[in-house]
Amino acid sequence: MGEAKRQMRARTLVVHAGERRPAPTGVPAATPVYATTTFTYDTAREMDEVFADERRGYVYTRYGNPTVAALEEAIRLLEDGAGACAFSSGMAALHASLLACGLAPGATVLASRDLYGATSALLRSLFGQLGVETVFADFSETDALARTVRRLRPRVLVAETISNPLLKVSDLEACAQLAHEVGARLLVDNTFATPYLCQPLAQGADVVVHSATKYLGGHGDVTGGVAVTKTEADCQALSGVSRLAGGILGVWEAHEILRGLKTLAVRVERQCANAQALAERLKGHARLSRVFYPTLAQDARTQAVVRRTLREPFGGALVTLELREATREAAFRFMDGLRLCVRSTSLGDVFTGVLHPATASHREVAPEARRELGITDGVLRISVGLEDVSDIIADVEQALAA
Numbered sequence: 359m360g361e362a363k364r365q366m367r368a369r370t371l372v373v374h375a376g377e378r379r380p381a382p383t384g385v386p387a388a389t390p391v392y393a394t395t396t397f398t399y400d401t402a403r404e405m406d407e408v409f410a411d412e413r414r415g416y417v418y419t420r421y422g423n424p425t426v427a428a429l430e431e432a433i434r435l436l437e438d439g440a441g442a443c444a445f446s447s448g449m450a451a452l453h454a455s456l457l458a459c460g461l462a463p464g465a466t467v468l469a470s471r472d473l474y475g476a477t478s479a480l481l482r483s484l485f486g487q488l489g490v491e492t493v494f495a496d497f498s499e500t501d502a503l504a505r506t507v508r509r510l511r512p513r514v515l516v517a518e519t520i521s522n523p524l525l526k527v528s529d530l531e532a533c534a535q536l537a538h539e540v541g542a543r544l545l546v547d548n549t550f551a552t553p554y555l556c557q558p559l560a561q562g563a564d565v566v567v568h569s570a571t572k573y574l575g576g577h578g579d580v581t582g583g584v585a586v587t588k589t590e591a592d593c594q595a596l597s598g599v600s601r602l603a604g605g606i607l608g609v610w611e612a613h614e615i616l617r618g619l620k621t622l623a624v625r626v627e628r629q630c631a632n633a634q635a636l637a638e639r640l641k642g643h644a645r646l647s648r649v650f651y652p653t654l655a656q657d658a659r660t661q662a663v664v665r666r667t668l669r670e671p672f673g674g675a676l677v678t679l680e681l682r683e684a685t686r687e688a689a690f691r692f693m694d695g696l697r698l699c700v701r702s703t704s705l706g707d708v709f710t711g712v713l714h715p716a717t718a719s720h721r722e723v724a725p726e727a728r729r730e731l732g733i734t735d736g737v738l739r740i741s742v743g744l745e746d747v748s749d750i751i752a753d754v755e756q757a758l759a760a
């Protein structure tokens with residue numbers, strides 16, 4: 359500041375002192391948090407060129423921010439897509455991705471009937487109000503699905519790699535083929551699988567969405583979402599929606615998710631191993647009528663889909679149980695009996711969390727519809743964490759015994 363500083367008064371100094379220093383000569387080893395809403399340039403002309411996309415740069419954080427861009431680039435690489443856009447939550451990412459797919463009045467969406475409850479509600483309510491009709495179908499019945507796709511000619515198919523809470527693995531290649539046959543897009547929510555276990559774009563999907571609140575962040579302390587597109591043009595459409603709708607990810611959240619991402623592979627490998635061991639131990643337990651875990655599937659077709667879709671030998675880090683006494687009271691008794699596992703609605707955290715879908719994730723689904731989906735009051739979903747697996751097993755077994 360030199361001479362200028364001497365002339366400035368304290369009121370001015372407190373506003374400007376220490377700011378806008380030249381970029382450091384060393385490149386920071388970890389991405390700094392660019393906690394700034396705007397970016398300044400030496401001349402108005404340079405700024406105008408950035409606004410006009412004639413020069414690379416940042417002008418306003420809602421349009422782009424280096425910390426958020428670092429996270430977007432990391433997820434883009436993990437999903438092997440053309441572009442990525444980060445959002446303030448998984449739901450914001452889903453909402454923007456559906457809009458970017460060009461949903462307009464009169465369009466039809468064909469969605470898996472096993473989708474996360476809020477995604478189904480988003481399609482039914484917000485997109486329903488806009489005149490978009492959503493038809494829900496069983497995506498595991500590929501022949502029936504093919505007939506529905508050809509009859510409805512939807513604009514978008516929406517699937518989840520691993521469904522919630524019954525952990526059905528979608529045949530993404532088959533879904534993509536069907537979608538493309540009628541010129542539709544396939545949007546895949548890959549939250550449960552993570553890009554470490556599955557890359558839906560490589561299996562034919564057009565857009566992949568994550569709730570980064572789950573495994574990508576991984577520590578239960580940050581909410582965010584990301585969408586990755588197969589084409590550059592789709593990413594342009596997505597960032598267009600993001601700029602206008604404004605559901606962007608904050609810089610601090612981007613920093614935390616970037617940090618969580620560093621350990622994604624080690625966390626997911628350990629969590630999958632723990633989940634596999636828990637599922638195998640509980641299979642055939644006298645107090646349980648069913649144990650759901652992708653690699654425990656008996657029939658050859660399902661096994662083939664699991665092998666084709668998920669990175670071998672992993673089956674994901676969620677295990678779902680159904681109590682033989684399939685009542686809410688029995689489910690609550692089980693949950694209250696847990697001493698180590700946490701009663702929590704989220705998943706993908708470092709700790710083991712247990713959820714009762716009928717009163718949490720699928721609370722808004724009518725009881726009859728829940729029963730049709732196979733989600734009885736005795737169903738419990740366990741998001742397996744990083745603890746010693748013997749301690750997890752011991753806790754679940756003692757709660758079942760109680």
Ligand code: PLP
Pocket residue numbers: 447448449450474476477518522547549550568569570571581582583704
């Ligand atoms: N997709 C799936 C599969 C989820 O389980 C969730 C939340 O539980 C979401 C999307 C929404 O994510 P968020 O809570 O980050 O908006």
